[in-house]
Amino acid sequence: MSFQNIKVPEKEGETLFVPPFKTYGDLLEENIEKRKNLLTQNKKLVPCAIEARKTTIEKAIAYTKGLGLNSTVPPALNAPIIATGHQPAIFHPGVMIKIVAMNKKAKELNATPLFITVDSDEFRGESFSVPEVSSKKLGKKNVTLLPAPNEQKIFEQVSAPSFEQIERVLKTELEDLSKSESLHMHAKALSCYLKRLSPDIFATAKTLADTLIIMRRVWDEPVAEGKGYLELPVSLLCDTPSFLAFAENIFENIEDFFNVYNGELAKYRKLRKLRYPANPFPDLAVRNDGWLETPFWGITEDTSRTRLFVKRDDNGKIILSTGDGTQTASVTDIASGSLKIRPKAITLTIYLRLFVLDLFIHGVGGAKYDTITDKIIERFYKITPPGYACISATMGLDVPIENPQEKIDVITKNIRLAEQNPEKVAGEDREDIAILAQKKNLLVEKMAHPETDRKTTGLMIKELNNKMKTLMAPEIKRLKETLSSLEESMGEWETARARDYPFFLTDPQKLRSLIP
Structure with a gap:
């Protein structure tokens, strides 16, 4: 299945389902068989794979309940898992359709629906676009919910805003929308949404990512299938022995992974005639002192997020280095919590698709880039990668304007x-x-x-x-x-x-x- 020629839907109300939505059940079964091949050919990873599914679901149940959200109780711990994910944000409908569709299909297939929030992403402020009418002309403005911080932070390090702050911003926009008759449908939608918000709902939020998850869940609750879906941020996904085992396997084989990763990125750029070396992702780097960059971020108590390097010492033991190499650590430091690691984009989807899930649903961008992930899986793990899906949609404003x-x-x-x-x-x-x-x-x-x-x-x-x-x-x-x-x-x-x-x-x- 080729995802290279897919495009974001252009027309109002147009959707994209690749492969066709009705075939997701067949794809799910195929993926389950492919994951069995992984365990057959990589015996050392069997405990990792078994533990990954179990701990992920357990953590997701605990996290979802901890936020006070309704969630589906998994049919069984061995039930298929269908998931999608995104960085924390106030999503547009083109992203939300992945979640609603995932939940619908999971109910049909008696599977567990799971949303992964990538709270390891860098926080650069949180804002959203809203329409406005000025001098009888329709325009668009940007509204800031939280400004960018003065220092580098990732989402898991950003504290939750108060309910009053959220309410104040949204009420201001409701007042502006209500002034225009042409935007009354959107004012009505926002008004209905605001009525469902309350301080109690947000009382459990500790981080901005928690807040954005709750905001999303309040909105999609009316169309949730059953009791909704499970939630899990990447910060908790990584805090498991199974994820550490996955990372350690890459550390132990870093030379092979390094060459495969950079090699597949080079092929991708050459095939698509991409000149910028960081497109779609930067190569893993090598330092003069023999350190090879890993496909993970390192987080220490005094840093936000920095590149993580690895090499073997004179005794052949794996040692890790963050930033410029002035600090070193071991895998034991990760287990103890003094060093935290977070996966980069490709590494995250490798872990999810191979060890945790049975079907992952991407948007258009992720679906295109995951063709690189497929090649890395083929070469590094020596198996045929599980298939994935892509869902997107385009929904604009409900205003009577003709295309001129x-x-x-x-x-x-x-x-x-x-x-x-x-x-x-x-x-x-x-x-x-x-x-x-x-x-x-x-x-x-x-x-x-x-x-x-x-x-x-x-x-x-x-x-x-x-x-x-x-x-x-x-x-x-x-x-x-x-x-x-x-x-x-x-x-x-x-x-x-x-x-x-x-x-x-x-x-x-x-x-x-x-x-x-």
Whole structure:
């Protein structure tokens, strides 16, 4: 199955399901068999795989209940697991559809639904886009929920904002939306959402990631299948012996992993003619003193997130180094908690797809990049990788704005004709232009004769064109004014069709209706 040519849906209400949604059951069964092959060919990883599923579900149950969220009790500990995930954010509907669809399919297949929050991602502030009407024109503005910090932090290190802060921001936007009749549907959606928020709901949130999870769950609760789905942040996913065993296996074989990882990135860039070396991800680096970069981040008590390097000491023992190499650690330090590790993007999906889950649902970007992950799995673990799915959708604003592109194309063409061949757009009542056009046609016919002075005739044609253009000046001005107005309308239409508006401006039932 190829994901390279998939694109984000462009039309309003358009969805993307790859493979078809009805085939997810078959894909799930195929993946279960492929995971068995992993355990057959990698005996050392059998305990890791068995423990990974068990501890992940146990931690997810505890975390979800700890936030006070309704959740599905797994049919059984060995039940299939369907999951999706994302960095903490106020999602747009194109991301939310993955979650709602995951929950729906899990119920159909008697599987456990799980959402992974990548709270190990760098925090650069939290904001969202909202529409606004100014001078009767539809536009868009950016609203800040939390500003970027003065120092580098990851989401798991950012404290939860107060309920009052969240409520104040959302109420301000509701007031602004309510001023415009054209945005009343979105004001209504936000109003309904605000009524379901309360201080008690957010009392369990300790981090910003917790808060964003709760905000999302309040919104999608009306369309949750059964009792909802399980939640687990990456920070807790990593805090298990099974994840440490997974990481240690890579540390022990870092030379092979290093070469496979960088090699597959190089092939990806070459195939797609990507020149920027950090696209889609930077290569793992090698330091002059023999340290090889791992596909993990290191976090110590006095750092936020830094690259993690590994090498063997003189006795062949694995040692780790964060940052510039001035600090060293061992795998024992990870187990004790003095050094925390977090997976980079590809490493996270390797762990999830091979050791924890039976089916992972990506968005468009992740689905494309995970073709690299497939190759790494094939070469490093020497198995056929489990398949994955991709779901996306586009939902803009519910406002009656027509796409003016066809009219823009017609007007642009008419302006060009009016300036180059005025007679072709002049009305039949323009006798002054008709007379000049007749003279021009005679000169054009004359140009076909060999004895014609082409230079002189050409100048005469040019002069006639200029005279007609002068006569058409008022019409050209009118056309350009019309074009300018249409271009403003195009800006409004693009604003209306933007897909990055927050989920709470949309009725969850409307999104649910897009899922087959």
